[in-house]
Amino acid sequence: MTTTPSYEYYGMMAEFWDLFRGDTSTWDDRFFFLDVVKKYGQPVLDVGCGTGRILLDFMQQGIDIDGVDNSPEMLALCKQKAEKLDLTPAVYQQEMHQLSLPGGVLVMSFMTLWKEGDPLESESTREAVRPGDGATIRCSTYTRFDPATGFEHALERYEIIRGGKVVGSEKHRQSPATRSYAQEQAAALYREAALEDIQVFHEFTFESVKPQDTLFSVLGFKPR
Numbered sequence: 001m002t003t004t005p006s007y008e009y010y011g012m013m014a015e016f017w018d019l020f021r022g023d024t025s026t027w028d029d030r031f032f033f034l035d036v037v038k039k040y041g042q043p044v045l046d047v048g049c050g051t052g053r054i055l056l057d058f059m060q061q062g063i064d065i066d067g068v069d070n071s072p073e074m075l076a077l078c079k080q081k082a083e084k085l086d087l088t089p090a091v092y093q094q095e096m097h098q099l100s101l102p103g104g105v106l107v108m109s110f111m112t113l114w115k116e117g118d119p120l121e122s123e124s125t126r127e128a129v130r131p132g133d134g135a136t137i138r139c140s141t142y143t144r145f146d147p148a149t150g151f152e153h154a155l156e157r158y159e160i161i162r163g164g165k166v167v168g169s170e171k172h173r174q175s176p177a178t179r180s181y182a183q184e185q186a187a188a189l190y191r192e193a194a195l196e197d198i199q200v201f202h203e204f205t206f207e208s209v210k211p212q213d214t215l216f217s218v219l220g221f222k223p224r
Contacts, residue, residue: 007071009050012158012170014073016137017051019128024053029109032204032217037063040105047096047108052078052089059087067091068099103224106195109204112214113152113180114145121145136161143177150185151176183209186218195220 009017024030033054037044042064049055049067051074058065059082067089069075075091082089114120125140138159145152154177160168181189183200190198198220200209209216 007073008174009071009074011073011172012160012168013156013172014051014071014077016128016130016139016158017074018053018077019130019137020126020139021053022128025057028204030054030057033107034058034061035206036105036107036219045101047099049078049091050074052081052091055089055091056082056085056087059089060085065089068094068096070095101222103222105219105221106190106193107217107219108186109215109217110181110183110186111178112182113178114147115214118145120147130160133162135167145180149176150180152178152180154178183211183213183216186216190218190220193220193222195222197221 037058044058044063044065046055046058046065046067049069050071052067055065055067055078067075067078068091069078070093072093075093078089078091122143123141125138127136127138129135130137138161140157140159142155143152144154153175154173156172156174158170158172159166187198187200198218201207201217201219202209202213203215204217
């Protein structure tokens with residue numbers, strides 16, 4: 001009997017994480033977080049660094065940055081990528097809520113996943129070609145949102161396809177997978193953590209948040 005790991009990103013989900021993301025060099029959050037670093041300084045901690053999308057990118061630019069993630073498999077992939085870039089990142093396996101951080105600036109992005117009138121369930125399928133053997137990797141996703149809790153639950157099925165045949169598959173059930181936050185709920189989390197001068201921004205910009213925004217960033221200061 002296979003035991004499911006206690007951490008979220010493992011197996012094919014971790015293995016094919018970067019494959020489904022593709023080129024992330026033009027993503028809006030990359031430029032926003034760079035601006036945050038320029039404005040508020042270093043050192044930097046990438047919480048939930050995963051396979052190193054932001055961490056390794058910023059290291060290449062000379063930024064003093066470490067990473068933390070709860071998945072040893074994602075961190076192993078990060079280290080493999082780092083070796084190819086001749087980088088040696090300091091990464092730590094730990095849960096975010098267990099971190100004891102010194103003073104500084106905390107910035108995170110949040111999403112409002114559902115609003116009245118939206119469907120509660122959705123299905124989607126993505127495909128990508130794996131370099132090396134040309135196999136097709138398919139990810140089929142089913143999600144269900146619970147308005148009472150604000151949680152989104154997900155079931156993903158990964159398939160490896162060669163010559164039209166499925167030669168490998170894996171299911172991942174995340175319950176919950178994601179938490180939906182309204183703008184005030186996210187700001188309240190910062191207040192509960194004793195952060196000060198809390199600011200809510202429109203998406204990944206320094207523009208003031210708009211009432212209708214479903215993607216927003218929250219920044220707060222923790223006294224040193």
